[in-house]
Amino acid sequence: MREPHPRVVLGLHRSRYERRLLTSALELGITAIDTSFNYRDFGAHRRLTEIGGDLLPRFTLSTKVGFFQGTGRVEHSLDPGRLRLALEQSNRDLQRVPDLVFLHNPERSLREAPDARDTLAQACATLDDATAQGLCGSWGISSWDPSSLPDLVDPTMLKPSVLMVRVGLLVGIRTLDSADDLATRWGLQADSMWGMSPFGGDARDPVWDMLDPRIFLRHQGSSLSRPQAAFRAAYHLPQVGTLAVGSDNPAHLRELLDALDSAADEQVMLEYRDLLRDRASRQPA
């Protein structure tokens, strides 16, 4: 029996926020979008309702809170009151309840928090309360650098429904291992794991001309292009069931969807992680 397809979410971090993108995503069968309170200079939610308020009910919508407009600069905060206000504002601006709300890069504030464990626990409780009160369908954690988080999680801490982490061939072993460690501590299986940024935000970076990601796929990816293979391999570095990828180009999105039928070579993935670990162990601390 064929394994079910991994899921694709259209990430709107770098998006031009054009209606055409939403309609083409739906035509392609992509029915999940990911945005954030702070994207598009804190205007992404309002812009989404402007360009496609009528289309939004057809999508599963995730967003993030944690970054705020400060005086002359963007601030990160896990203050329960600010998180709560951002959630209420998001509901108003989106004119709907988001299906999923992530705590956005909590590691940013936790670095300076006097009691990081308590601060994280309170922030999780704030999103959990908001879920119970109908301000979002569920809550999660999205972390660019999860390395400081596993040590903060204890059995008393509320568990997110989803953990979103950086994925793909440009992610270092410390981040990969921390993401796995964090998932284990929260008891999250791969279907609760989301990946982000499979191209590290830039598929045109020269690094992609220098490596051939097809070696990570069974049958060497047969007929896949390099971006397709990098995208498909990213579901395994670390293991995630859903992946948020950005694109303003429907042809690119179609290409990525076409790659989902290919399978990764698990053995090569393991060997690659061992290589990265071995290299890291030889680097000075």
Ligand SMILES: NC(=O)c1ccc[n+]([C@@H]2O[C@H](COP(=O)([O-])OP(=O)(O)OC[C@H]3O[C@@H](n4cnc5c(N)ncnc54)[C@H](OP(=O)(O)O)[C@@H]3O)[C@@H](O)[C@H]2O)c1
């Ligand atoms: N901390 C966080 O929570 C966090 C951080 C970063 C990202 N994210 C999430 O992850 C999503 C994706 O991240 P991202 O946009 O930063 O990076 P990404 O998905 O790694 O890269 C996006 C770039 O890849 C290109 N691309 C996509 N498919 C392609 C293809 N088939 N061929 C060639 N180029 C292709 C796109 O260009 P075209 O437009 O030309 O296709 C776009 O410029 C974000 O939108 C957001 O939802 C979350």
